[in-house]
Amino acid sequence: MASTQTLSPGAPAPAEVRPPPSRVYAALDLGTNNCRLLIARPAYGGFRVIDAFSRIVRLGEGLTQSGRLSDAAIERTMEALKVCRDKMRTRGVTRARLVATEACRSASNGAQFLLDVRDRLGLHLEIVDRETEAHLAAAGCGELIDGSAQATVLFDIGGGSSDIVWMTRGPNGARRVAAWESLRLGVVSLAETFGGDDVTPEIFAAMTARVDSELAPFAKRVSAERRCERFHLLGTSGTVTTLAGVHLDLPRYDRRAIDGLWLTRAQVDGAITRLRAMSYAERAANGCIGIERADLVLAGCAILEAIRGRFPAERIRIADRGLREGILSQLMHADRAPSRYGA
Numbered sequence: 001m002a003s004t005q006t007l008s009p010g011a012p013a014p015a016e017v018r019p020p021p022s023r024v025y026a027a028l029d030l031g032t033n034n035c036r037l038l039i040a041r042p043a044y045g046g047f048r049v050i051d052a053f054s055r056i057v058r059l060g061e062g063l064t065q066s067g068r069l070s071d072a073a074i075e076r077t078m079e080a081l082k083v084c085r086d087k088m089r090t091r092g093v094t095r096a097r098l099v100a101t102e103a104c105r106s107a108s109n110g111a112q113f114l115l116d117v118r119d120r121l122g123l124h125l126e127i128v129d130r131e132t133e134a135h136l137a138a139a140g141c142g143e144l145i146d147g148s149a150q151a152t153v154l155f156d157i158g159g160g161s162s163d164i165v166w167m168t169r170g171p172n173g174a175r176r177v178a179a180w181e182s183l184r185l186g187v188v189s190l191a192e193t194f195g196g197d198d199v200t201p202e203i204f205a206a207m208t209a210r211v212d213s214e215l216a217p218f219a220k221r222v223s224a225e226r227r228c229e230r231f232h233l234l235g236t237s238g239t240v241t242t243l244a245g246v247h248l249d250l251p252r253y254d255r256r257a258i259d260g261l262w263l264t265r266a267q268v269d270g271a272i273t274r275l276r277a278m279s280y281a282e283r284a285a286n287g288c289i290g291i292e293r294a295d296l297v298l299a300g301c302a303i304l305e306a307i308r309g310r311f312p313a314e315r316i317r318i319a320d321r322g323l324r325e326g327i328l329s330q331l332m333h334a335d336r337a338p339s340r341y342g343a
Contacts, residue, residue, distance in 0.1 A: 017029040023335065026088050027327035028097035030125060032103040032159025032188050033296070034238070035080040039091045042328055042332050051091050051267035055080045056292040060103035060160045064192045069107045078120065085121050095335070097327045098125045101133055102160030102186065130182030132145070133323065134163040140326030141236050141319035142167065142175050149230040151178075152335040153311045156322055157237035157303050159188040159296075164215065164307065166222045167234075178225065181218035185211055185240065185303065187296040196295035197280045204276065207302035212309060232315040233307070234315035238293060239300025244318045245288030247271040259320035259337040268308070268316060272301050 024040070029036045039051040057077045062070050088096060104110035104127045113127050123304060126138070137156045143165060145152045154165040166179040194207050244258045247267055263271075275283070284294035308316075 001325075022092075023095065024091055025328050025331050026091075026093040026098075027324040027331070028084055028096070028123075028125070029323045029327075030059065030077070030081070030098070030100040030104070032063070032101070032161070033058055033185055034159065035059075035077060035084065036324055037084045037087060038328060039087065039093060040328055047328055047332060051087050053080075053084055053087055055083070058159075058188065060107075060180040060188050062192070063103060063107055063160065064129045064189045067107065067213075068109050069103065069113055074113060074116075078117070081117060081121055081123060085123055095331055097331060098123055098326065099100065099128045099133075099136075099323070100125045100156060101128060101323075102184070106160060106184075107131075130163070131180065132163065133161075134165050134180040134182060135177060136326035136330070137163055137236060137322045137328050138165050138167060138175075138177055138180075138326070140322045140324065141234065144234055144317050144319050144321075146230050146232055147173070149232060150226055150228040151231055152234055153307070153313070154234045154236070155307055157235070157300050158186040160184070160186040162211075162303055163184055164218055166225060168225070171244045179218070179222050181215075181221075183211070183214045185212045185214055187299045187303070190299040190302065191296050194299070196299055199276070199298040201276075204302055205296060207299060208305045208309075211303050211306035215306055215310050219313060231313055232317060233311060234317045234319060235304070236319040239297065239304055240316070241317050241320050242288050242293060242297055243268065243275070243301070243304070245270045246274060246286065250288055255320045258318055261318045263316050263318065265314050266306075268304075272305070275301055 024039060024041055027041045033056055035055050035057045038049055040047040040049045052183040057080050059069060059073050059077045061073045100114060104113060116122050117125055138154055150169050152167045154167055156163040162183045162185055164181045165177055167175050168178040170176055190207055194203050241258050244261050245253050247263060248257060250257060280294055283289045283297060284291040288296055
């Protein structure tokens with residue numbers, strides 16, 4: 001513990017006891033469906049979030065058919081990014097990482113879109129590859145893994161892609177990414193292909209089968225990996241947090257009730273059954289779903305069912321955290337600032 005000194009009133013503080021300059025960090029995740037921002041300060045044992053922003057922008061709307069970001073989607077996203085820029089300025093952000101994922105990776109005009117963002121808003125976004133995205137998600141929510149589990153499957157169901165990560169526990173207890181895969185399937189791309197409003201049992205089965213076929217090579221690759229009795233799934237995405245909210249019968253979404261929640265296999269089954277029985281109007285009216293997710297949530301459930309089918313587990317833990325927290329962790333660790341997610 002550092003020593004303390006008593007100073008006389010008005011005396012200048014010696015250099016060694018002056019507080020370090022204030023550091024404010026920002027992490028922005030621009031995905032196919034959402035634009036999310038976190039702004040935080042380092043804190044011992046963690047970091048303290050001082051501002052946040054999330055808006056569904058559907059940047060990848062229509063991308064499956066056209067291969068391009070539409071003008072309407074670009075303008076919606078520009079408006080959200082302007083809010084993010086203003087928040088970062090107001091909070092005095094000193095270091096930031098702003099990343100774009102599947103929509104900008106896949107779109108023929110994705111690179112041009114980022115140049116336009118730079119010119120219009122002064123924000124420098126980078127397109128991260130799928131491996132980086134998977135590792136950032138793992139860094140962001142890895143502390144929720146059961147400490148006694150030898151292996152865990154972490155997954156992030158996105159708008160245009162879904163990341164699957166096989167995490168193992170080393171001899172010293174540290175977690176590492178043993179294998180990963182990024183499927184070019186997400187809730188937006190799947191719903192646009194199969195339909196998301198009126199999802200019949202046949203459509204749901206077809207979506208699940210499509211994801212299962214894409215997931216099969218990864219499942220085969222890790223089939224020899226050890227699974228102990230504490231093996232479980234860890235999900236981070238709007239799909240699983242929505243599912244948890246429906247399970248808890250929350251009148252509106254509450255992160256405090258969701259982040260870190262454990263669900264049994266039977267509880268997940270029950271929540272998915274309830275969601276599949278709802279009409280589009282009922283999903284839109286639900287406080288944990290809303291009109292912005294009403295046509296996407298069943299596509300997310302189909303992805304989840306394919307993952308559960310390939311990696312059966314009695315428990316799943318829900319994370320309302322992920323890529324942004326992983327970015328903040330890496331930035332603070334690089335600056336030797338205290339962070340709960342430090343490597």
